[in-house]
Amino acid sequence: MLDVAALIVGAGPAGAVAALNLAPSRPVLLIERRPEAPPRIGESLPPAARRLLADMGLWDRFLAEGHAPCYGNRAVWGSETPAVTDFLRDPDGHGWHLDRARFDAWLRCVAEMRGAELLAPASVSTIARDGDAWAVLLDTPTGPRPVRARLVIDAGGRAAPVARLLGARAVADDRLVAGWVYGVDRAPRHAMTYVEAVEDGFWYTAPLPGRRRVLAFHTDADLASARVAADRGALIAHARRTRGLSDELAAADFVPDAPAAAFTAAHGARLDPCAGPGWLAAGDAAVRFDPIASQGLLNAMFTGLAAAEAADRMLDGETAAIDEYTETVRGIFDAYRRHRALYYAEERRWPEAPFWRRRQ
Numbered sequence: 001m002l003d004v005a006a007l008i009v010g011a012g013p014a015g016a017v018a019a020l021n022l023a024p025s026r027p028v029l030l031i032e033r034r035p036e037a038p039p040r041i042g043e044s045l046p047p048a049a050r051r052l053l054a055d056m057g058l059w060d061r062f063l064a065e066g067h068a069p070c071y072g073n074r075a076v077w078g079s080e081t082p083a084v085t086d087f088l089r090d091p092d093g094h095g096w097h098l099d100r101a102r103f104d105a106w107l108r109c110v111a112e113m114r115g116a117e118l119l120a121p122a123s124v125s126t127i128a129r130d131g132d133a134w135a136v137l138l139d140t141p142t143g144p145r146p147v148r149a150r151l152v153i154d155a156g157g158r159a160a161p162v163a164r165l166l167g168a169r170a171v172a173d174d175r176l177v178a179g180w181v182y183g184v185d186r187a188p189r190h191a192m193t194y195v196e197a198v199e200d201g202f203w204y205t206a207p208l209p210g211r212r213r214v215l216a217f218h219t220d221a222d223l224a225s226a227r228v229a230a231d232r233g234a235l236i237a238h239a240r241r242t243r244g245l246s247d248e249l250a251a252a253d254f255v256p257d258a259p260a261a262a263f264t265a266a267h268g269a270r271l272d273p274c275a276g277p278g279w280l281a282a283g284d285a286a287v288r289f290d291p292i293a294s295q296g297l298l299n300a301m302f303t304g305l306a307a308a309e310a311a312d313r314m315l316d317g318e319t320a321a322i323d324e325y326t327e328t329v330r331g332i333f334d335a336y337r338r339h340r341a342l343y344y345a346e347e348r349r350w351p352e353a354p355f356w357r358r359r360q
Helices: 013-022 049-055 059-064 100-113 161-165 225-230 232-241 243-252 296-315 320-345
Strands: 002-009 028-031 068-070 072-076 083-086 095-097 117-119 123-130 133-140 143-154 169-172 176-185 192-198 201-208 212-220 254-256 262-265 269-272 279-281
Touching: 002 013, 002 296, 013 028, 013 100, 013 296, 028 100, 049 059, 049 296, 059 100, 068 201, 095 201, 100 117, 123 143, 123 161, 143 161, 143 296, 161 279, 176 225, 176 232, 192 243, 201 243, 212 225, 212 232, 212 254, 225 232, 232 243, 243 254, 269 320, 279 296, 296 320
Parallel strands: 002 028, 002 143, 028 117, 072 192, 143 279
Antiparallel strands: 068 095, 072 083, 123 133, 133 143, 169 269, 176 212, 176 254, 176 262, 192 201, 201 212
């Protein structure tokens, strides 16, 4: 049986960041149900990520990865006239448009370099308390594998697989979903994110490294427009009919090349509770953001670091670390909800449309 100080479930940004910060001082097993980092929506890092990466000793290595700069955002929101927010005066400089799969794989690699053991594919089959530790049975391609872990960090994304087994539940604040496709920009232009509100939701598009682009549509799961978001042909046709967005895509000579639209839940939510004796949740497992906040990836990294620090204290017997971590996550979610409400309140052009009426 493998005996570790911490078992981290999920090797996305939150789990990998927790592992790379905890592994230098503790035996860590990091598991992931997918053998390779998959394509994900959420390709932007804001300028504030610079400080977080520097604090973890990753800044120079991140720059060497060669991700594309993001110099600001253009938004058609609350008005037909695009508004531009640039990063010229931001003390942290510009943000980044990422090759997300490569970024996630890089964080996993750093975690291993710092001493974490990575097991993929693997998932938790059963978990039970065993004295002052957890008895965990992992499901792997070679058969069941028992692990004894003093502490477990659930960084398994929206599914929160361990936290749910332990009785935690997600509290969602709406029914937002997203459909998206990738493609190529044959005439790349500027390095800015573009957002446009429409009657049944909002659009997001951004250039990516390698002359790539993501195009995403957000709406509510119970609206007819959700079928558009989930269907590649309908999504692209809808984008071509959206005035400002169609101009943006035409100027970049965007050509979708994904065979199908990806589709996922995109609503904000918090886990209740997000921590307990011997366990913590981080990233989307703990708190999830509406993509309009543009904070999901930064939050995953921040809570991964905070979870590593809290876990280290918990392993030293500091019981107060649980409550303090819970308060940190609650504060993040409360601030997000305030800012989200203010941003949605700026859009008043369709007061009777269900999507916008729900958000006023």
